[in-house]
Amino acid sequence: MKVQSLTLTLMLCALLITASGCAVLLAGAAGAGAGVGSYRYVEGNLKRDYMGPLPKVMTSSLAALGDLKIAPNVEREDDSGGLIKGIMNDGTKVTVNLKKISDNQIEVGVRVGFFGDREQSELVHEEITLRFKDKYPSA
Numbered sequence: 001m002k003v004q005s006l007t008l009t010l011m012l013c014a015l016l017i018t019a020s021g022c023a024v025l026l027a028g029a030a031g032a033g034a035g036v037g038s039y040r041y042v043e044g045n046l047k048r049d050y051m052g053p054l055p056k057v058m059t060s061s062l063a064a065l066g067d068l069k070i071a072p073n074v075e076r077e078d079d080s081g082g083l084i085k086g087i088m089n090d091g092t093k094v095t096v097n098l099k100k101i102s103d104n105q106i107e108v109g110v111r112v113g114f115f116g117d118r119e120q121s122e123l124v125h126e127e128i129t130l131r132f133k134d135k136y137p138s139a
Contacts, residue, residue, distance in 0.1 A: 039125070044116020045097070045109040048125050050132060054098065057106040057132065058082050061096050064127035070094050081106070088112075094124065 040047045050057045058077065061084060065072040070086035077083075084096040097109040108128065112120035 039122070041116075041118055041121075042109075044113075045111045046116070046118055046121035046125060047107055047109040049101065050106045050108055050128070051104060052106065052132065053104060054079075054081065054100050054106050057098060057108060057128075058084075060132040061098065061108065061128050063131040064124060065094070065096065067127055067131070068124065072096075092117075092120075096124070096128075 038048070050060075062072050062074070065084065065086050068088075070088055072084050072086045075083040075085050079100070081098040081100050083098070086094045086096075088094060092113050095109075095111045097111075099107040099109070101107050108125070110121040110124045110128075112124065
């Protein structure tokens with residue numbers, strides 16, 4: 001009986017590992033068409049890679065914040081990336097941090113609020129992705 005239970009547990013673990021790997025691949029594949037990688041949520045920051053040059057990702061980020069009625073303020077912009085800060089209508093702070101990984105890969109981290117709000121950060125990334133695809137469909 002213990003052998004069957006152990007075998008079943010191991011099979012379920014293998015299934016979960018396999019299924020989670022497929023989900024990551026599917027998320028990455030879906031984003032690849034948009035020039036975007038999968039999300040990573042780290043310490044309140046929702047990070048995503050955009051496949052395009054820094055100026056195009058910066059422009060798309062600024063346009064996205066404007067469309068969301070978040071007045072963007074560029075705190076820093078240089079060859080290594082940039083930092084954009086804004087405030088939502090309800091007073092919640094938004095930070096968008098751009099980090100150049102390579103000439104054609106930019107990591108964008110979005111943090112909404114002091115501790116981070118994943119759902120709101122996803123909305124910001126969705127807008128950035130829309131602006132990026134609309135302005136630079138071949139990037």
